[in-house]
Amino acid sequence: GALVENNEFNVYARAGTTTNESMCINMSSTVSTAPGSNCIVRRNKCGIFAPSARGIQIGDSSTLSYNDNCEVYENEVTGEYYSTATPHGISLGRVTGGKIWGNKIMNIYAGILTGINQAGLIAANLLIGCYGPSLFSKGCGATTQVIFAHNTIILLNTVGLARGYAAIGVASQGATNNAATLF
Numbered sequence: 001g002a003l004v005e006n007n008e009f010n011v012y013a014r015a016g017t018t019t020n021e022s023m024c025i026n027m028s029s030t031v032s033t034a035p036g037s038n039c040i041v042r043r044n045k046c047g048i049f050a051p052s053a054r055g056i057q058i059g060d061s062s063t064l065s066y067n068d069n070c071e072v073y074e075n076e077v078t079g080e081y082y083s084t085a086t087p088h089g090i091s092l093g094r095v096t097g098g099k100i101w102g103n104k105i106m107n108i109y110a111g112i113l114t115g116i117n118q119a120g121l122i123a124a125n126l127l128i129g130c131y132g133p134s135l136f137s138k139g140c141g142a143t144t145q146v147i148f149a150h151n152t153i154i155l156l157n158t159v160g161l162a163r164g165y166a167a168i169g170v171a172s173q174g175a176t177n178n179a180a181t182l183f
Helices: none
Strands: 003-005 008-012 023-027 040-042 045-049 054-059 071-073 076-078 088-093 099-101 104-106 110-115 121-123 126-128 135-139 147-149 152-154 168-172
Touching (some): 008 023
Parallel strands (some): 003 040, 023 054, 040 071, 045 076, 054 088, 071 099, 076 104, 088 110, 099 121, 104 126, 110 135, 121 147, 135 168
């Protein structure tokens, strides 16, 4: 797998842009003959200054990805408050496994998101000032056996009040649901 290490990124968007196509790090292979499995993303700094940007994305919950069992650790993702947009810190979508630990995420709508993930482990992360779901398991497909454990969440009203969520969010989207997700 690929290694992305010790980089600093800042993502900005033009005024009025609300697309989620702005990303600091995107590890998403949609080709089975060229998988990106077992990748490592560590010790990077991502500044997200775009309304619906993504800090670190492993896979993609809308497309089958071949990035199984990747590890994301010791990264820092920082954003700013948007009253109507949804930047995401770290996303683990439509892949099997994956470990996200020891990251610091601040001022992001959704801190860490799992969507259509099987058996991901999200542990020992620090999330400060997330104004949406700090930890979010999104059942827009088969999201099963994901474990969120030993994370620290600090909610702040200085970056805007939480919009519809508290520290933890579990959602179904479409006709599917979460199964055996543990917080």
